[in-house]
């Protein structure tokens with residue numbers, strides 16, 4: 001049972017109550033539908049954590065937002081099992097990141113009318129990457145970052161357009177709550193605009209600075225805020241070996257960076273190793289999966305603050 005059929009119940013009860021008592025049939029008994037069989041709330045399935053956050057911020061408790069990728073995997077390279085695919089297929093709305101995210105979606109059939117590609121508004125300006133080497137992080141196996149760059153939301157203007165697509169899909173699903181959804185979206189947009197304004201202020205200082213990224217995920221951040229970034233393929237939890245250090249020093253010989261941007265807190269030994277070649281560490285967490293603490297906005301604020309401190 002969904003919300004729409006549920007809303008006819010009070011009417012039935014009202015009609016029954018209006019009948020003259022003399023010939024009234026026995027009063028109907030309310031029948032509860034077990035929640036386990038049919039969920040009461042519309043189901044919104046999402047491809048990554050930013051979309052989960054946007055949907056929850058805009059719809060609140062009116063829908064059930066479900067993000068099924070495990071916490072220790074990159075949702076972009078996650079392989080959903082059969083049950084997860086079925087959940088996506090039965091959803092009322094499927095919020096996809098677009099930009100070649102969710103590699104699994106190419107191999108399954110999703111109901112087209114339910115799918116919202118949240119990066120469709122800027123599909124023409126997506127960045128193509130030529131990255132030949134493969135590597136792995138987490139249980140997802142080997143992958144390459146070749147093809148379309150997909151960390152779209154760390155350009156906060158693009159994040160705002162994605163949030164707008166989420167709002168549109170929710171308004172189509174819940175037309176009676178159009179105004180409330182709009183108000184909640186406005187609040188989210190204000191937060192994203194504020195992040196964009198701070199990064200734009202920073203970009204005047206960042207634009208002259210060559211930077212090194214520990215992983216090739218910062219294309220859109222670099223483009224919007226005028227950053228000059230070259231990437232290695234490192235993980236915050238792994239200490240760079242000799243080959244990794246050679247790759248880094250090769251980059252540094254023509255690209256005199258003083259800072260390396262990490263996706264998460266690097267281990268101390270890595271910090272020491274890169275300090276020896278003149279690099280300091282700063283964290284900018286893209287937050288594709290659920291953060292250990294805080295939420296999308298607090299993590300992004302911490303990211304921006306770290307850059308503001310590094311480039312005063």
Ligand SMILES: [Zn+2]
Pocket residue numbers: 135136137143145215
């Ligand atoms: Zn990777």
